[in-house]
Amino acid sequence: MFNDFKLMDGRPAYVQVKDYIKELIYKGILRSDQKLPSTREFAALWKLSRNTVITAYRELEDEGLVHSVAGKGSYVSQEVVPSADSARLEWKEMIGDCARTAEELDLMKHGVRWEKGMISFTSIAPDEKLFDLHNVKRAFLDRMSLEGEILLNYGYAKGYKPLIDYLLRYMETKGVDLTGKDLLVTNGFTEGFDLVLSAMGKPHRRVLCENPTHHTAIKLFKMHGMEIKGIGMEEDGFRLGELEQALAQQSFDLAYLIPSYHNPTGIVMSPEKRMEALRLFGHYRIPVIEDGFNEELRYSGSHVAPLIACGGSGNNVVYIGSYSKVLFPGIRVGWVLADRELVDYLESMKRARSIHTSTLDQAVLYQYLHNGNFEKYIKRARNAYKHKYELAVQWCKEHIPYTRLSGDGGLHLFIELNDSLSARDVLAACVRRGVVFTPGDIFHTDGFGANTFRLGFSRVSEGELEKGIATIGETVRQLMREGL
Amino acid sequence: MFNDFKLMDGRPAYVQVKDYIKELIYKGILRSDQKLPSTREFAALWKLSRNTVITAYRELEDEGLVHSVAGKGSYVSQEVVPSADSARLEWKEMIGDCARTAEELDLMKHGVRWEKGMISFTSIAPDEKLFDLHNVKRAFLDRMSLEGEILLNYGYAKGYKPLIDYLLRYMETKGVDLTGKDLLVTNGFTEGFDLVLSAMGKPHRRVLCENPTHHTAIKLFKMHGMEIKGIGMEEDGFRLGELEQALAQQSFDLAYLIPSYHNPTGIVMSPEKRMEALRLFGHYRIPVIEDGFNEELRYSGSHVAPLIACGGSGNNVVYIGSYSKVLFPGIRVGWVLADRELVDYLESMKRARSIHTSTLDQAVLYQYLHNGNFEKYIKRARNAYKHKYELAVQWCKEHIPYTRLSGDGGLHLFIELNDSLSARDVLAACVRRGVVFTPGDIFHTDGFGANTFRLGFSRVSEGELEKGIATIGETVRQLMREGL
Numbered sequence: 001m002f003n004d005f006k007l008m009d010g011r012p013a014y015v016q017v018k019d020y021i022k023e024l025i026y027k028g029i030l031r032s033d034q035k036l037p038s039t040r041e042f043a044a045l046w047k048l049s050r051n052t053v054i055t056a057y058r059e060l061e062d063e064g065l066v067h068s069v070a071g072k073g074s075y076v077s078q079e080v081v082p083s084a085d086s087a088r089l090e091w092k093e094m095i096g097d098c099a100r101t102a103e104e105l106d107l108m109k110h111g112v113r114w115e116k117g118m119i120s121f122t123s124i125a126p127d128e129k130l131f132d133l134h135n136v137k138r139a140f141l142d143r144m145s146l147e148g149e150i151l152l153n154y155g156y157a158k159g160y161k162p163l164i165d166y167l168l169r170y171m172e173t174k175g176v177d178l179t180g181k182d183l184l185v186t187n188g189f190t191e192g193f194d195l196v197l198s199a200m201g202k203p204h205r206r207v208l209c210e211n212p213t214h215h216t217a218i219k220l221f222k223m224h225g226m227e228i229k230g231i232g233m234e235e236d237g238f239r240l241g242e243l244e245q246a247l248a249q250q251s252f253d254l255a256y257l258i259p260s261y262h263n264p265t266g267i268v269m270s271p272e273k274r275m276e277a278l279r280l281f282g283h284y285r286i287p288v289i290e291d292g293f294n295e296e297l298r299y300s301g302s303h304v305a306p307l308i309a310c311g312g313s314g315n316n317v318v319y320i321g322s323y324s325k326v327l328f329p330g331i332r333v334g335w336v337l338a339d340r341e342l343v344d345y346l347e348s349m350k351r352a353r354s355i356h357t358s359t360l361d362q363a364v365l366y367q368y369l370h371n372g373n374f375e376k377y378i379k380r381a382r383n384a385y386k387h388k389y390e391l392a393v394q395w396c397k398e399h400i401p402y403t404r405l406s407g408d409g410g411l412h413l414f415i416e417l418n419d420s421l422s423a424r425d426v427l428a429a430c431v432r433r434g435v436v437f438t439p440g441d442i443f444h445t446d447g448f449g450a451n452t453f454r455l456g457f458s459r460v461s462e463g464e465l466e467k468g469i470a471t472i473g474e475t476v477r478q479l480m481r482e483g484l
Numbered sequence: 485m486f487n488d489f490k491l492m493d494g495r496p497a498y499v500q501v502k503d504y505i506k507e508l509i510y511k512g513i514l515r516s517d518q519k520l521p522s523t524r525e526f527a528a529l530w531k532l533s534r535n536t537v538i539t540a541y542r543e544l545e546d547e548g549l550v551h552s553v554a555g556k557g558s559y560v561s562q563e564v565v566p567s568a569d570s571a572r573l574e575w576k577e578m579i580g581d582c583a584r585t586a587e588e589l590d591l592m593k594h595g596v597r598w599e600k601g602m603i604s605f606t607s608i609a610p611d612e613k614l615f616d617l618h619n620v621k622r623a624f625l626d627r628m629s630l631e632g633e634i635l636l637n638y639g640y641a642k643g644y645k646p647l648i649d650y651l652l653r654y655m656e657t658k659g660v661d662l663t664g665k666d667l668l669v670t671n672g673f674t675e676g677f678d679l680v681l682s683a684m685g686k687p688h689r690r691v692l693c694e695n696p697t698h699h700t701a702i703k704l705f706k707m708h709g710m711e712i713k714g715i716g717m718e719e720d721g722f723r724l725g726e727l728e729q730a731l732a733q734q735s736f737d738l739a740y741l742i743p744s745y746h747n748p749t750g751i752v753m754s755p756e757k758r759m760e761a762l763r764l765f766g767h768y769r770i771p772v773i774e775d776g777f778n779e780e781l782r783y784s785g786s787h788v789a790p791l792i793a794c795g796g797s798g799n800n801v802v803y804i805g806s807y808s809k810v811l812f813p814g815i816r817v818g819w820v821l822a823d824r825e826l827v828d829y830l831e832s833m834k835r836a837r838s839i840h841t842s843t844l845d846q847a848v849l850y851q852y853l854h855n856g857n858f859e860k861y862i863k864r865a866r867n868a869y870k871h872k873y874e875l876a877v878q879w880c881k882e883h884i885p886y887t888r889l890s891g892d893g894g895l896h897l898f899i900e901l902n903d904s905l906s907a908r909d910v911l912a913a914c915v916r917r918g919v920v921f922t923p924g925d926i927f928h929t930d931g932f933g934a935n936t937f938r939l940g941f942s943r944v945s946e947g948e949l950e951k952g953i954a955t956i957g958e959t960v961r962q963l964m965r966e967g968l
Contacts, residue, residue: 010854010855011854011855011856012855012856012859015856015859018657019653019657022657022659023656023657026656026657026659026660026661026793059859089769089771089800089823091823091825091826091829092825094684094685094771095683095684095685095826095829096682096683096684096685096686097685098682098683098833099682099683099684099829099830099832099833100829102683102829102832102833102835102836103828103829103832105836106831106832106835106836108641108835109832125637125638126637128633128634128636128637129633131632131633131636131637133628133632133633133636136628136632136636137624137625137628137632140621140624141621144617144620144621144624148615148617148620148621149612149613149615149617150612150814151814152612152615152617152620152812152813152814152815153609153610153612153615153812153813153814154609154813154814155814156592157592169503172507172510173502173503173506173507173510175506175510187671187838187839187841187842188838188839190836190837190838190839191837191838194836194837194838198580198582198583199579199580199582199583199586200578200579200580200583201578201579201580201581202580216836219836220836220837223836285573287573287578309510316573328636328637329636329637329638329839330634330635330636330637330638330639330842330843330844331636331842331843331844332838332839332840332841332842339573339575341575341576342575342579344587345575345579345583345584345586345587346583347590348583348586348587348590348593349582349583349586351586351590351592352586352589352590352674352678352700352703352704352707353674353675353678353704354671354672354674354675354678354816354838355671355672355674355813355816356816357671357816358671358814358815358816358842358844358845359814359815360814360815360842360844360845360848361842361844361845364844370494370495371494371495371496372495372496372499375496375499375543
């Protein structure tokens with residue numbers, strides 16, 4: 001006994017001694033009324049100061065685990081953990097449909113596996129080499145000095161006031177008429193999206209969206225028990241004819257759109273289509289959830305206003321924004337901008353489910369933005385990503401015999417191969433050659449898209465970019481030859 | 485035009501100029517093809533450097549809002565925001581039951597109102613005067629230097645590995661046998677609780693808990709459409725006889741218990757009762773959600789192991805912990821410790837709903853804990869709260885003619901008045917005298933508790949503590965006299 005104690009760095013020694021002895025007691029290795037080594041013995045054995053051991057023993061006494069007998073030493077008070085010997089529950093049988101669906105559609109569990117050293121095109125997260133840590137540190141220290149106590153205590157469900165004001169102003173610079181609107185800060189896009197889905201009544205249990213679309217959206221629609229009607233995509237956004245037909249044939253509770261740098265196709269919906277789509281949804285009185293995904297990553301072309309700005313003072317658009325994809329995903333901050341009456345309900349939902357988003361995160365982000373770092377960062381990021389984007393497009397054209405390539409900006413391209421090819425077959429062959437990407441079927445609402453895949457380039461180095469794309473191209477050609 | 489520009493501090497001037505002109509364009513004040521003032525004019529008018537204005541104009545060009553004509557100047561490109569003139573939606577009619585319940589039970593909206601300057605006993609949040617900001621700053625800087633890029637990019641749904649390991653070890657020092665167990669980091673207790681409720685199948689739509697109980701739990705049970713069966717409380721926890729009867733009569737999907745410093749009564753469940761409760765729930769195969777609320781705020785008495793430790797290697801306890809109440813609520817970090825099969829589903833739910841908890845928060849908290857600050861902090865906090873607790877008990881005994889007072893520790897007391905008195909009447913009279921507290925009926929599962937209230941003392945100064953309690957006492961006496 002007492003021979004397996006190991007001191008680790010950076011943590012007070014007395015805490016480690018205390019925890020070690022606790023463990024011996026809980027595991028039943030030290031029994032009731034058993035004598036502990038004297039503080040002197042223990043200190044000598046482990047080359048600790050005697051004070052360290054004394055402090056540890058005193059805290060064990062405070063917690064009622066140990067008692068000292070004058071002139072004799074310290075003793076274990078009692079065996080504190082009896083076992084109730086409960087019956088084992090079969091959790092798998094006790095789980096509901098929602099959790100089952102979440103697990104089945106969990107890409108981290110059932111998606112593409114890849115190992116270190118492989119060239120991975122699966123991520124569309126920002127490149128961490130671009131992060132300006134120095135300015136984040138400064139923002140943190142600035143804000144902590146100003147109101148550290150506020151950052152660490154409870155905040156409000158709606159969000160941190162300076163950040164709310166900043167975001168409202170930011171949305172105004174995107175052309176949004178804020179009359180009657182309000183804003184809720186959320187834990188990134190995803191929580192905002194789930195809150196809106198949870199809050200809305202869903203009498204028809206049916207949603208409209210682009211096909212293909214964001215995988216997380218498909219997952220959450222299914223978790224909410226909704227049937228999904230996807231509208232096919234063309235060069236400038238989804239097909240209006242298909243939309244009109246769908247609207248005329250069935251009733252929908254809501255629509256979900258990603259008008260800028262659509263995930264996964266990278267297509268930007270044209271201004272004309274935006275207006276027409278809004279008119280149609282307005283006519284059928286269907287609320288539209290607008291995913292502001294990567295709106296900031298425009299590399300060229302003219303200004304395109306988000307749907308919520310196109311809507312003027314109309315009110316059927318619920319905009320969900322996030323800085324995660326363009327700034328720092330580790331700081332989980334997104335927002336919902338919508339009509340005040342809706343935000344009022346969302347706020348109560350948010351309070352009931354997670355109280356509020358971390359004040360620390362919100363405050364650091366606010367100060368970072370306020371200091372003007374975002375404008376500088378986004379310029380740098382846009383340049384870096386634009387360069388990679390152009391290289392990726394060029395190399396895809398050179399190497400991959402695709403039938404369609406889309407992506408007007410953002411952090412990924414979407415590729416359609418010959419109908420006879422399966423992207424999963426290409427993937428399986430590529431994995432063996434050290435390259436992975438995301439098969440496009442997972443983004444499809446109708447089981448199609450077997451011949452498509454998404455290529456995320458944000459975190460791939462330039463050298464790997466060409467090598468990876470060339471490998472995919474060779475693999476595709478080989479499979480085409482074999483297929484003949 | 486251009487006469488209402490106001491420069492604010494701390495934000496780069498060029499960003500402010502850019503945003504200002506954008507606003508003029510979006511509001512239709514600057515129209516298509518209208519000429520902007522020259523950069524020289526604008527700079528002179530607002531005493532800005534000309535470079536500032538040049539940078540602003542250049543960015544407006546990059547965004548496609550403005551174009552320059554060589555030798556002539558800068559012009560507005562086009563009116564960018566057309567209005568789709570959508571029909572107004574009636575959100576109140578489109579909202580579902582879940583959001584409606586959340587709004588109706590939202591205490592921030594429909595609870596006790598109080599104004600600045602009043603003595604408020606409504607909060608059970610920690611006293612921010614106790615926060616050791618210096619050590620939080622140090623923890624942040626330590627961690628950012630070690631792995632800033634990791635903190636700011638995507639993490640894992642299960643949580644930040646060093647924190648998970650720390651928390652597992654922490655739970656082990658509470659006597660938990662970790663065999664077959666796993667841990668998920670959540671956005672505080674509340675998200676963890678909602679995740680568990682969402683993941684479980686609920687064939688009976690019925691839950692067992694203590695009566696009274698945590699208001700947030702009541703709210704979430706109702707949002708999940710569950711019927712609540714509350715078991716009455718006595719000195720050492722809920723009444724076992726009532727529990728046995730309930731279990732024999734009806735089927736339940738799960739049970740929810742707050743065994744240590746129960747909210748709102750402050751009662752600590754005895755070790756014997758813990759074992760017997762576990763035995764009963766095991767017999768009926770009902771999972772138990774254990775709320776680790778304020779377990780750390782023990783001021784006296786012997787060690788009490790959490791249910792999940794009492795359960796030994798049994799597995800029907802789902803423990804939800806949080807440092808919010810004892811440490812920093814602004815950092816939203818809690819955890820769920822449960823059987824691996826369950827945590828596996830919870831992880832997928834978490835990923836689908838909020839991707840992961842802020843890595844920044846988790847890392848700062850981890851480093852703070854690792855540095856040994858928690859042990860020092862909790863000692864200081866315990867002393868400060870214990871002192872207030874003793875004063876509060878003493879003054880309640882002196883001033884308030886109660887029939888029962890409970891609270892063995894923690895940050896609040898619970899008081900029962902004579903059956904004939906209404907705590908809401910007492911409250912109404914107290915509000916006029918500048919004192920507020922929380923009426924106990926909101927914690928009751930059965931509509932009773934009209935004669936009870938909760939007194940949170942953590943954020944009330946010593947001077948206000950006596951004054952506030954004396955005011956409540958006087959008010960109660962007066963109402964008793966009037967009632968005679």
